Amino acid sequence: MIDTPLSLDFLLKNVLNVSDHIVIPVQVERWSPVESLVILMETIGDIQSLRNKIFNISIVENQFIKNRNTLKDLENALFKEYGKYIKGKVHFYNSIKIIINKLLEPSLKAKYYKEIGSTLRNILCL
Numbered sequence: 003m004i005d006t007p008l009s010l011d012f013l014l015k016n017v018l019n020v021s022d023h024i025v026i027p028v029q030v031e032r033w034s035p036v037e038s039l040v041i042l043m044e045t046i047g048d049i050q051s052l053r054n055k056i057f058n059i060s061i062v063e064n065q066f067i068k069n070r071n072t073l074k075d076l077e078n079a080l081f082k083e084y085g086k087y088i089k090g091k092v093h094f095y096n097s098i099k100i101i102i103n104k105l106l107e108p109s110l111k112a113k114y115y116k117e118i119g120s121t122l123r124n125i126l127c128l
Contacts, residue, residue, distance in 0.1 A: 008038065010045055018049045024057050025125060026087075027064040030076050039084070060125040063091040090121025 004017050018024070024046065028039055039061075046057060061084055063077070081088060095114050100106065108115070 010041065014045070015049065018046060018057075019053065022058060023060070023125075025060045025062060027062050028080065029065050030063050030073050030080060031065065039080075043084070059087045060089040061087045062089060062121055062125075065094040066091050089124035090117065092117050092121060 004021070006014050006017050026039065026042065046059065049055070050057060061080075063080070066073075092114065095112075097112065098108075098114060101108050
């Protein structure tokens, strides 16, 4: 697994050249990451064409906040354009902040573990 910063520089292009699977976390809270996704997907398409390579692409809705009607439009636009790539949704949980800040051990029975597990199974096609 290689994690790259959000940019379209040579590092990203080199990583794409050596990768077969791409996982793209998208925070639906703001439109700018969704706009950046369009550019990223175009770059991925260019590399696929240039290298005659097919990537296994997975998009994960990350830090999703329920009950925000304004986000429904963004999520619908994301699904309309990239629905076949969306493999899961991980909601925002305040309990994760508490675990990190207080250096606590997370519970394997927590909802976020189940969401992450389900998303990983979808990404890995298990």
